[in-house]
Amino acid sequence: MKAIPVFAHRGASNSCLENTFAAFKKAQSMGADGIELDIQISKDGILVVFHDLDLKRLAGKRRNVSDCSFKELQSYKLGKRFTRRFFGHSIESFQTVLDWANEQQMPLNIELKQSLLMNEAAFRQFLVAMQVPKNSHFSSFHERLLRIVKEVRPEMETAYIITKKFDWTTIKKPSFFDTIHAHKRYYKRHYLNNCEEAAMGIRFYGIVGNEPFLKNPHPAVKGWITDFPDKVQKAQLN
Structure with missing residues (x-):
């Protein structure tokens, strides 16, 4: 069976400081198939790679x-x-990281954070000319941000990060997302079967490498998101 793509959560964040070049390059050396990172926006409209709303x-x-x-x-x-x-690291602009990812052809899982809603115009402007590596996609908890992506760049894949309030019946008629991202606690057959019936792929986060389902994943699974990319890759191959 072909291994499922492994995305390193904020880079190799168990080994290096999250969302830094050190974490991204470490993830690459560990054999990650892609990198998950978080995007906020500065006061002057620059997209930056950072998870939290505050510093x-x-x-x-x-x-x-x-x-x-x-x-x-x-x-x-x-x-x-x-x-x-x-010994601290610096906050990087998303453009700087994107240039590196394109050069390395490293797919990105670009999580769009709440602050982008404060400057939709700058976000839209960035989307217009943006080029991403093959097999990259956008993800978010915020429906509005995924809708903006679809309005500006309808060819881009979008992934909705679900919570317990999510109505699973909506996967049969999605309007703003192509894929679901969910915590591994949702790795249950009835949810997975719902995805398969709707021809909807799903990626799971919170993976650590010892989950029994890694060796024989459900057909609906299209990605793992983890702090331990090397362990997950190894678990899939053993």
Whole structure:
């Protein structure tokens, strides 16, 4: 059986600081088939690679990403509290990471975060000319952002990240998503059969590499999202 593509969650985030070039390059060296990353937007309309709405956890600053200019964001060092001043990483623009991914032909799972709703015009403008590696796609918890992608770039794959409120009957008539992304707790036969009947693919996140279903996945599965890309690849092949 052909192995299911493995996307490294925020890069190899168990080994390196999340959403940094160090994490992305480490994931590549571990054999990841693609990289999942998160996109926020700065005050001046620059898309940046960062997960949280604010800078407190990774930069120690009580500031929202969307309240800072890109220049200001780049001045902050990211990492653990007592080491980031000297060994910290910088916030990267999405364009910089995208250039690298295109050069490496590394597929991206681009998760669109809430702050993008604060500057839809800048997001739309970026989408118009954007080129992504083959087999890349957009994902989000926010329906509005996926609808924007479909309006501007209808050929792009979109994936809806579901919650417990999700109505599984809607997969038979989706209007803004092509694929479902779900936590591995939803790896249940009735959900998977619903996807298969609707010809709807599904990717699962929260995978660690010891799940029994990795060796014989349901036909509806089209991707794994994990902090441990090397372990998941190994589990699929053994």
